[in-house]
Amino acid sequence: MMLEFQDVSFRYPSDSYSMMEHLHFSVEEGSFVSIIGPSGCGKSTLFRLINGLEQPQSGQITVKGVPISKLKSYAGFMPQKDLLFPWRTVEENICLPMELQKADRAAKEEACKKVLQQVGLTGIEKKYPSELSGGMRQRVSFARTLLTGADMLLLDEPFSALDFFTRIEMQEWLLHQWEQMKKTILFITHDVEEALFLSKTVYVISKPCPFSSLERIDIPLAYPRDRSALEQPEIIHLKEELIQKLRKEAVE
Amino acid sequence: MKRHLPSLCVTVGILLVWQLIALLIDAAYILPSPLQILVRLWELKEPLFCVHLPATMGVTILGLFISVVLGLLLAIAMDRSEALERALYPVIVASQTIPTTAIAPLFILWFGYSIWGKVLVTILMTFFPIAITVFDGFRSTKREMEELLLTLGASKSDIFLKLKIPTALPNFFSAIKMAVPLSVIGAAIAEWLGAQQGLGYFSKRMMTQLDGAGVFAPIVLLSVAAMAVVAIISFAEKKIITWRKEL
Known part of the structure; x- marks a missing residue:
């Protein structure tokens, strides 16, 4: 496993509620994983924990089986703003x-x-x-x-500030880069289509705070991909399903 | 040149009006005309340029240099230690309300006619604004950039050298540009109060002789000197800070 969250609980000191409790999830080496969820649900907090900018109250985060506190330069972080x-x-x-x-x-x-x-x-x-x-x-x-x-790249909504056409172009470009490099990419987004187009696996933050698991969805598409793959009936169905799910959460 | 045209027109206009009023009053000891001042400047060129200008600039530059060094050190110290910041920052801001000109005579009393009394007045006028402006520059560092550096494994001194200093550099230049006129004023006031040379002293001496143009001549020289120094600093700033338009 490239990355593993084991029983991780975290609460910001200024918050009265926990962000996550006893969270488990893992990411395989070399995969492209998107984390999707409504804004403010803790997507970026996951990255802050992986980066070591925040410390979990309990539990452990490991990269290739080693606790991150013992590692250096294990993750490359690309923030939303460049x-x-x-x-x-x-x-x-x-x-x-x-x-x-x-x-x-x-x-x-x-x-x-x-x-x-x-x-x-x-x-x-x-x-x-x-x-x-x-x-x-x-x-x-x-x-x-x-x-x-680093072998693992953490990309936090890197294209959200770009205009539509540039965004599409950058998504294709990123996919191309990933196929050549064989690195593990964790990609945060709130754009369902972007997640479907790019990822091997999508993790959905399926419950409002505190959450203890991520819902895993494997995307039934092979690489290399092009945009027309998004037109396939099962992908359209998946997209609808995801949008419904995220919408419900946003309302709650 | 085109950009400066409006301000140039205003300046020329003011000088013309001044010249006109001075001609009407026709008493140089009350209001000398710009032309009379220029003529007097030329007549007094030797003592002004060879004795008094170097004396004043010496005080100004020495005072400014010490202020910059101390101001930077204080800003860095406050940036490093939050306790120090909370202890000093409000005091410094409050101290800005003390009229330096009013307490300057004390320094002359303590240090006599030596250069140090004058330098101290200059330092007192420029040190705190420099410290505050630079410190505010350090504080304007973007938190996200600091965190990015942390994820790259940066140490505290890395963050200071690679992020805080470049962030505060425009503030540093602003501080100096603001401090130059202040230090010239400080030096002139100190000389006015007690000195044996310097443009402030010279101006005061002309006053006792009711030589109106002679009072103004060193003042003109003083402001031209300050403008020249600011221009040099602006030039250096443009060479060093090539990215300012984005901030």
Whole structure:
């Protein structure tokens, strides 16, 4: 298992209610897992726990069987906003994780070159983030996430701020990247269609707080995929079902 | 150039009106005309540029330098320690209401005519605004960026060096640009109160001689000097901060 939550309970100190109680779930190595649920239900909190920004009150989170407190650089986090540093060039932004890991200069330069080529951004190394479009900024942010060297990538609604066409383009791009890299991706979204198109498995936060399990749905589609797969009757059915479910929760 | 045209027109307009009124009053010891001031500036060029301007700039630059160093240290200390921030920040803000000009004579009393009394007045006028502005810059660091760095395994000093300093850099430049005129004023006031040289002192001496144009000449020089320093800093700022438009 790439990632396992074992009996995890968590409550924000300022809240009167628990976010999750005795939560169990796991993610297989190399899979593409989306976590879906209405806003404010604790999706991002899951990432904060995995990242170690928050500590669970009880239970344990392990990556490849090792508790995360004993690990370093086990997850690459890509936030909703690209959070590129405006005073750094693309190159300097991308190299930030390696810089913090005290990598030497030659290694940094080589890795940077390679990753820029991989994400299709050669030639913009010396540009500043303010000179780039929204889609390009997200790609740079993704490249930065890749250079953490982690096998598991945590993507928190990375495309939600983009316009419709850029979003579709980026989804296809991400799928392509994932197929080539063989990394494990955890992807938070509230967009049902996005989750269906991208993931091998969708986890639905099925109950309002506190929740203790995630409802698992395996998507019956093979890779590589294209958008027309979303037109298949069983996918349309699945989509309707998910929307109904999330809607009910939102009302409750 | 086109951008400065409106402000240039206003300046020229004010000078024309001033010239006109001065001509009407026709008493240079009450209101010298801009032209008379320029002529006097030229006549006094030697003592002004060789003796008094260097003296004032010496006080200004020394005071500013000490203020920047102390202000930065205080801002960093308050950023590091919340206890220190809570203890000092309100006191500093409150201290800004103390009229420095009113207590400046005390420093002259303590330090005599040496440079340190004047430098102290300058420091007192600029140190706190610098500390507060830079500290506010540190505080404007985006929490999300800090957390991103934490997930990348950054240490406290990494966060300070790679995030807080660049975030506060525009504030740092604003602080200095604000502090330059203040320090010039501080130096001039101190010289006015007690000195043997400097533009403030010179202006006061001309006053006792009822030389109106002679009072204004060093003041003109003083503001031109302050503007020049601010321009140099703005130039450096533009070279260093290439990303400001986004913030």
